[in-house]
Amino acid sequence: xxxxxxxxxxxxxxMGQEVTLRCKPISGHNSLFWYRQTMMRGLELLIYFNNNVxxxxxxxxxxxxxxxxxxxxxxxxxxxxxxxxxxxxxFCASSRQGSDNEQFFGPGxxxxxx
Amino acid sequence: GENVEQHPSTLSVQxxxxxxxxxxxxxxxxxxxxxxxxxxxxRPQLIIDIRSNVGEKKDQRIAVTLNKTAKHFSLHIxxxxxxxxxxxFCAASVSGYxxxxxxxxTKLQVIP
Numbered sequence: 553x554x555x556x557x558x559x560x561x562x563x564x565x566x567m568g569q570e571v572t573l574r575c576k577p578i579s580g581h582n583s584l585f586w587y588r589q590t591m592m593r594g595l596e597l598l599i600y601f602n603n604n605v606x607x608x609x610x611x612x613x614x615x616x617x618x619x620x621x622x623x624x625x626x627x628x629x630x631x632x633x634x635x636x637x638x639x640x641x642x643f644c645a646s647s648r649q650g651s652d653n654e655q656f657f658g659p660g661x662x663x664x665x666x
Numbered sequence: 667g668e669n670v671e672q673h674p675s676t677l678s679v680q681x682x683x684x685x686x687x688x689x690x691x692x693x694x695x696x697x698x699x700x701x702x703x704x705x706x707x708x709r710p711q712l713i714i715d716i717r718s719n720v721g722e723k724k725d726q727r728i729a730v731t732l733n734k735t736a737k738h739f740s741l742h743i744x745x746x747x748x749x750x751x752x753x754x755f756c757a758a759s760v761s762g763y764x765x766x767x768x769x770x771x772t773k774l775q776v777i778p
Binding site for chain 2: 581585593594595597600602607608645647649654655657658659660
């Protein structure tokens, strides 16, 4: 199993640009989570999906952030327009419902907004 | 919703000493408490977990304890080694309910 796959691994963009982060969960996992990690706030849950349906998006900072999961093997997190304060590491994680709730994290995307 | 508090935020110990990280949670419905380790530049990975029907669980040099009445749980690492240096996250959730609430993290440094 390849584990959770994220792309890109690094993204540097200018303020105002659109950023799209991508995630492929582990096959067979039906829950997918997007986290943002910063020094100040630690690991924050932005949104999570069960069976491709968004369940809790209360962590999404504002309307500039949006997430989709069109099918069981792909999800995107989009920031439009991006701002310097969005600079962080964004992790995608997946888990299997009915398991021990263990979440398997991807390698993360390090986003820098100049 | 669930709120998980974790302390200390940083911890330095001499190699061979023990390290203890403590967490509290607010939601009495929580019954599953995982701990994740994140090495520098890497992803968080599960290292041990405990459910509310047990008070303690050990795996080699690491152990977790849970006091459900007080809503406290702790991670104990004995005979620390330099490779234990990392950020450790505690978390809480309701078993079967996928959302997990993480603590802020503890940066552990083991000094050789």
